[in-house]
Amino acid sequence: MRFDQPADPNAADQGRVLGRPHARIDGPLKTTGTAPYAYERHDVAVGQLVGYPVVSAIAKGRIKAMDTRAAEAAPGVVAVITTLDREPLPKARMNVVHLFGGRDIQHYHQAIAVVVAETFEQARAAAALVRTDYHQDPDARFDLAAERRAHQDDEVEPASRVGDFDSAFQAAPVKLDATYSTPGQCHAQMEPHASIAQWKDGTLTLWTANQMVAWSRKALAKAFDLPLEKVRLDSPYIGGGFGAKLFLRADAVLAAVAARATGRPVKVALPRPMIANNATHRGLTIQRLRIGANEDGRITAIGHDNTTNTPPGGGGEEATIPTEHFYAGANRLLVHRPLEMHLPESNAMRAPGDTAGQMALEVAMDEMAEKLHMDPVAFRVLNDTQVDPGNPERRFSQRHFVECLERGAREFGWSKRNRTPGGRRDGVWLVGHGMAGAYRGSPAQASGARVTLKPDARVRVETDMTDIGTGSYTIIAQTAAEMLGVPLEAVQVSLGDSDSPVSAGSGGQWGAASATAGVYAACLALRERIAERLGAEPGDLAFEDGQVRHGGETTPLAGIGGDGDLVAEDRIEFGDFRDKDYVLATFASHFVEVGVHAYTGEIRVRRMLAVCDAGRILNPITARSQVIGGMTMGVGAALMEELKVDTRYGFFATHDLASYEVPVHADIGEQQVIFLDGEDPCSSPLKAKGVGELGICGVSAAVANAVYNATGVRVRDYPITLDKFLDRLPRPA
Amino acid sequence: MRAFTYQRAASPQEAALAAAGTDHARFIAGGTNLLDLMKIEVETPTHLIDVNGLGLDTIEATDDGGLRIGALVRNTDLAADHRVRRDYGVLTRALVAGASGQLRNKATTGGNLLQRTRCPYFQDTNMPCNKRQPGAGCAAREGASRQLAIIGASEHCIATHPSDMAVALRVLDARVETIDGQGRTRHISLADFHVLPGETPHIESVLEKGELITAVTLPAPPGGRHFYHKVRDRSSYAFALVSVALVLRADGSGRVALGGVAPKPWRDERAEAALPRGAGAVIERLLDGARPTQENRFKVTLAERTLAAVLAEAKE
Numbered sequence A: 001m002r003f004d005q006p007a008d009p010n011a012a013d014q015g016r017v018l019g020r021p022h023a024r025i026d027g028p029l030k031t032t033g034t035a036p037y038a039y040e041r042h043d044v045a046v047g048q049l050v051g052y053p054v055v056s057a058i059a060k061g062r063i064k065a066m067d068t069r070a071a072e073a074a075p076g077v078v079a080v081i082t083t084l085d086r087e088p089l090p091k092a093r094m095n096v097v098h099l100f101g102g103r104d105i106q107h108y109h110q111a112i113a114v115v116v117a118e119t120f121e122q123a124r125a126a127a128a129l130v131r132t133d134y135h136q137d138p139d140a141r142f143d144l145a146a147e148r149r150a151h152q153d154d155e156v157e158p159a160s161r162v163g164d165f166d167s168a169f170q171a172a173p174v175k176l177d178a179t180y181s182t183p184g185q186c187h188a189q190m191e192p193h194a195s196i197a198q199w200k201d202g203t204l205t206l207w208t209a210n211q212m213v214a215w216s217r218k219a220l221a222k223a224f225d226l227p228l229e230k231v232r233l234d235s236p237y238i239g240g241g242f243g244a245k246l247f248l249r250a251d252a253v254l255a256a257v258a259a260r261a262t263g264r265p266v267k268v269a270l271p272r273p274m275i276a277n278n279a280t281h282r283g284l285t286i287q288r289l290r291i292g293a294n295e296d297g298r299i300t301a302i303g304h305d306n307t308t309n310t311p312p313g314g315g316g317e318e319a320t321i322p323t324e325h326f327y328a329g330a331n332r333l334l335v336h337r338p339l340e341m342h343l344p345e346s347n348a349m350r351a352p353g354d355t356a357g358q359m360a361l362e363v364a365m366d367e368m369a370e371k372l373h374m375d376p377v378a379f380r381v382l383n384d385t386q387v388d389p390g391n392p393e394r395r396f397s398q399r400h401f402v403e404c405l406e407r408g409a410r411e412f413g414w415s416k417r418n419r420t421p422g423g424r425r426d427g428v429w430l431v432g433h434g435m436a437g438a439y440r441g442s443p444a445q446a447s448g449a450r451v452t453l454k455p456d457a458r459v460r461v462e463t464d465m466t467d468i469g470t471g472s473y474t475i476i477a478q479t480a481a482e483m484l485g486v487p488l489e490a491v492q493v494s495l496g497d498s499d500s501p502v503s504a505g506s507g508g509q510w511g512a513a514s515a516t517a518g519v520y521a522a523c524l525a526l527r528e529r530i531a532e533r534l535g536a537e538p539g540d541l542a543f544e545d546g547q548v549r550h551g552g553e554t555t556p557l558a559g560i561g562g563d564g565d566l567v568a569e570d571r572i573e574f575g576d577f578r579d580k581d582y583v584l585a586t587f588a589s590h591f592v593e594v595g596v597h598a599y600t601g602e603i604r605v606r607r608m609l610a611v612c613d614a615g616r617i618l619n620p621i622t623a624r625s626q627v628i629g630g631m632t633m634g635v636g637a638a639l640m641e642e643l644k645v646d647t648r649y650g651f652f653a654t655h656d657l658a659s660y661e662v663p664v665h666a667d668i669g670e671q672q673v674i675f676l677d678g679e680d681p682c683s684s685p686l687k688a689k690g691v692g693e694l695g696i697c698g699v700s701a702a703v704a705n706a707v708y709n710a711t712g713v714r715v716r717d718y719p720i721t722l723d724k725f726l727d728r729l730p731r732p733a
Numbered sequence B: 001m002r003a004f005t006y007q008r009a010a011s012p013q014e015a016a017l018a019a020a021g022t023d024h025a026r027f028i029a030g031g032t033n034l035l036d037l038m039k040i041e042v043e044t045p046t047h048l049i050d051v052n053g054l055g056l057d058t059i060e061a062t063d064d065g066g067l068r069i070g071a072l073v074r075n076t077d078l079a080a081d082h083r084v085r086r087d088y089g090v091l092t093r094a095l096v097a098g099a100s101g102q103l104r105n106k107a108t109t110g111g112n113l114l115q116r117t118r119c120p121y122f123q124d125t126n127m128p129c130n131k132r133q134p135g136a137g138c139a140a141r142e143g144a145s146r147q148l149a150i151i152g153a154s155e156h157c158i159a160t161h162p163s164d165m166a167v168a169l170r171v172l173d174a175r176v177e178t179i180d181g182q183g184r185t186r187h188i189s190l191a192d193f194h195v196l197p198g199e200t201p202h203i204e205s206v207l208e209k210g211e212l213i214t215a216v217t218l219p220a221p222p223g224g225r226h227f228y229h230k231v232r233d234r235s236s237y238a239f240a241l242v243s244v245a246l247v248l249r250a251d252g253s254g255r256v257a258l259g260g261v262a263p264k265p266w267r268d269e270r271a272e273a274a275l276p277r278g279a280g281a282v283i284e285r286l287l288d289g290a291r292p293t294q295e296n297r298f299k300v301t302l303a304e305r306t307l308a309a310v311l312a313e314a315k316e
Helices: A027-031 A069-073 A120-127 A144-151 A165-171 A213-223 A250-262 A272-278 A321-325 A354-371 A376-382 A401-412 A472-484 A511-534 A620-639 A699-711 B012-020 B034-039 B075-080 B082-087 B089-096 B101-106 B109-113 B165-171 B279-286 B298-315
Strands: A049-055 A061-067 A077-082 A111-117 A131-136 A160-162 A174-182 A194-200 A203-208 A231-234 A266-269 A285-293 A299-310 A331-340 A391-396 A429-441 A447-453 A459-462 A491-494 A542-544 A547-550 A553-556 A566-574 A585-597 A603-613 A668-675 B005-008 B025-028 B047-050 B059-061 B067-070 B175-179 B185-189 B212-218 B225-231 B242-248 B254-259
Touching: A049 A120, A049 A250, A049 A272, A061 A111, A069 A077, A069 A120, A077 A120, A077 A250, A111 A120, A111 A250, A144 A285, A144 A299, A144 A331, A165 A285, A165 A299, A165 A331, A174 A354, A194 A250, A203 A213, A203 A250, A213 A231, A213 A250, A250 A266, A285 A354, A299 A354, A321 A331, A321 A354, A321 A429, A354 A376, A354 A429, A354 A620, A354 A699, A376 A401, A376 A429, A401 A429, A401 A585, A401 A603, A401 A668, A429 A603, A429 A699, A447 A472, A447 A511, A459 A472, A472 A491, A472 A511, A511 A547, A511 A566, A585 A620, A585 A699, A603 A620, A603 A699, A620 A668, A620 A699, B012 B025, B012 B047, B012 B175, B012 B212, B025 B034, B059 B082, B067 B082, B075 B082, B075 B089, B075 B101, B075 B109, B082 B089, B089 B165, B089 B225, B089 B242, B109 B165, B109 B212, B165 B242, B165 B254, B225 B298, B242 B298, B254 B279, B279 B298
Parallel strands: A049 A266, A203 A231, A299 A331, A459 A491, A603 A668, B005 B047, B025 B047
Antiparallel strands: A049 A111, A061 A131, A077 A111, A160 A331, A174 A285, A194 A203, A194 A266, A285 A299, A429 A585, A447 A459, A447 A566, A542 A547, A547 A553, A585 A603, B059 B067, B067 B212, B175 B185, B175 B212, B225 B242, B242 B254
C-alpha cells in the first residue's frame, strides 16, 4: 500500500495492544541464552570449519609478499586464503574501503587472509604464523588537526546556505565563535561481527548478524557475482549493532571466501581487538560553531563548519546535520569538509551526524545563553521554529520541542539548579546541572511483510526486518495482535530471513515506524482475505477477542480459512509528501546533574532525565530501554569513549574493551524517561516514529554543560576527562 | 595462542623445579592475565605449570602478629577475610577497587603481583615494544601515553604496573615468600620485588628462573586509619590513572604509596615525613625526578590532589 497522505483514524488506533507496555517477547530466549546468535548456530550446517582473520600490521601501503607455509602446515589447518589470491572483491555502494582482495593496504587491521581450520584454537594459532612483507607508503595522513590546518582555506561548496550568514554574524550584537572536537568512537556492540557461510548447489547462505538484510544480500551478490536469488541471509538475533552491522563486513566476506575454497561451511567472527580498526567507527570531528543573536536572544545567524576524516571516497561524520533544522535564524551557513585520510573507515554509528553535531551545537547553545544572560531553556524556547528555517513553506509535521523543554524543566527541578558555575558543593562533590535539546530526523523506508492466519487462529508474521536488541519482535507482534484482534501470545514473528519480504531494516531510527507500517499493510491485506471468506466488506469487519464481527454475526478466527492457512503479503511505500510538504523529526530535552570531585576531578552522573517527543510510542518499555541505552551511550561519549589515534602509525590504539571504556552502572545514578503523548499522522499509518537514535542525541552536551556548571571550566574537546580541566579546577578551600 | 604442554605440579618445589628446567615455561594460577596475553600472542609459553591445588590458598596468622597469605588466595577471599578487613583495611579497599567481581574470584595474590602492563603498545604485537621484544624500541614514549608512567620509567619503557593490590601491600611493608627447585625459600621485601625497567624492561621482578611465589606476608598491623583512593575514567572496571594508598596515624604520621604512576608501587619513606605538612609537600618529594610525557603530565597534579582528598577525608 501507498502512504501518500497523513493517516486518518484507523484500525491501529485502538490501543488494545499497541502502545501498551509489553515486556519483550524474545526476552526469555535471551536471558536463558537460547536465542541462536550467528556464531553459535551449530545446527544450521554440518561440518563447520572455523576461519580466523589475519589483518594488516600497517596502515597504508602494499603487500610485497606473504608466506603461508607455516600456517598451512599447522595442525588442523584446512586452507589459508590470502588477499593476494584474488582481485579486490567488488564492493557495494555503502562500503567505503574494500573488504578483501588485492595488494593494497587501505587501513590498519585490514583483512589480508583467513586461516581455516577444524577448531577455533587451531585457526587462531596458525593465523599467527602467516608472515607478510609490506611496502609502507610514507604518504599517509592520520592527524585530523594537522589536515584541518592544511585545508582550512579550501573553498568548499556549503552543505547549506540561507540568507547572508557573514553579514548577519558580523552585525550581531551578541556572538559566539567556538571550536569543539569529538574523537572517533567505536560501536562497542556486545556481539562481535560474526557469520557462518555455506555454498551449496550454487547458492551462498550466510547466517550472520546484520541490521540490513536486503542491503547486505545485494552487497554479497555483487561481491561474488551471483544473482540475488542465489544468496540467502539469515539474521534473526543481533547482539547490538548501533550501525556497526549495517553493511557487509569482513566477517561475512571471509566466511564466504573460505567456505567456497574449502567446500565446507565456515564461520568467522572478528576478534575484539580487531574490531576497532578492521570495521567502522564514528568519524572524528573538529567543529567551528558561530552563533549571532540580538540582545533579546533571537538567533540571527548560525554557522557550522565541520571537518572530519574519511578514507578516499567516503563522507565522514556529517556533524552539520542538526544545525540545518533545529533552531530558528534567518541566516545560516553549513560547511562539511570530509578530509581524505588513511585511518580506518568512518561510517554510520547511532544517529550519524546528529550525535557528534549536537555534542558541539548544544554546548554552543549553552555558551550563547550564558553570553545572553539567559536561562538555556528559555533561550531554546525563544528560538524554536515550527517551520524549516531554510524553507518556511515546509512545516514540521509535529514539533513539541518546547513542551519537552518545559516539561523537563518542571520534572527535573530546573528552577532549583545551581546558577553559579563552580558554586555548589555537596561534601567533596561540586554539583552541576546542565541541559540540552535533542533533534533527530524521522525518515521512513519501504517495508514489506507476510502475515499468515493459521487454522487454530495463531498468526505468523514474516519479514526480513531485524531486531538488534531494540524490540522489533515485540512491536511487530503487537501490531499484528492489534490489527487481527488476537492476544499477543498468539502471534509468532520471524525476522531477519532474506526469504521473507524485504523490510526497512534497522537503521536511521526508521525501523520501528517503517516495519510496523509494513505489517499493518499486510494485516489489512489479510483482513481483505478474511472479508472475502465471509462475503463481507473489509471495512465492515471488527476484529477482537479472536473473533470477527460483521453485521450482527460473530465468527471465530479459528477455522475461518478452513483447514489451511490464510496468507497475505503487502508492503508499505512512503510517498514524498512526508519530505516535500513537511519536515519529520523527533525531539527531546535532556537534563543532567553531575558531581565533580572537588579535589580529583572525577565525574559522576547523579541523575538524568529525558523528555521525548516521537509520535505514538508503540511500546513504552522497549522505547524506554532504547532511550536509556542512548543516554548511557551519550554519557560514554561525553566522559570516556575515545578511539585514541596514534598519528605516527595510523591506528586506533584503544582497540579493546579494556582501553576503550564505556560506562558502567556505577557511573550513572538515576535515569528517567518521559514520553510526551502524541501521534504523528504524517509519519506512518501507526502515527509512530523511532526513538533509538533520538536517545543519544544531545545527551553528551547536557553532560558537558553540567560539568561546566559544576566546575566553572569549559572543556570543548571530548571526551571530558579530568586531565583536560584539572589544572583549571579551583582548589578546595 | 600457541600450542603448549600442561603439567599439574604435586608440590610447590616440584613446580619450581619443572619451571627451572623447562624453557618458555610459565606458572598458571588464576590465568586472568596470562591467558588473555596468550590469546594475542604477547605471551607465548610452550609449557604451563598449574600451581592451583598445591595448598597455597590459606591465610594464616604468623607468630609476630601478622598474616601469611598463600599465593593462591583469590582476590575475593583476601578482600573478604575478616582479619584483613579489620587490621589491613587499605588492602581490602585496594582489592575491591580492582578488576571486576568475576575476575577477583579467579585472580590470585601471587598472580596479581606478576600481572603485565596494560600499555597499548605492549598489547599490540605489530608495535615496537622493548618489554615484549628487547631492542625493538618503545612506541609508547611518543605515543598514547596518557595511562603510562611518569616516574621510575626509562627511555626504553614507560609502562606502569597495573595492580591495585600491590600498592596497598607496599604501604603494609609486605614481603614476598618464594621457593626454588631446590626447596630453598627466600623472603623479598615488596619494595625490592619489582625492578625498574632501565635498559631491560622485559625483566620486571627479582624472581629467578623457576622461582615460585608461595605466599605474601604482612607484618603486625600498622594501626592508623586506612584509605585507598583510586582515580579512573569510569567508576569501576578500569585501571588507575592515579591511586593513593594511605595509612594515617592519629599523630599525623603515616605511610603513602601511589599506583598508576610508575612501573611498580611507588613509595618513598622519606616523603612520608612530610605528611604533616600536607599533600603538596609529600608529592613534591615522592615525585621528585618525575619525567612525564605531554599526555600524562596531569598525573603529577592528580597525585597531589588525590592525596589531598584523602587527607581531607581523614580529617572529617
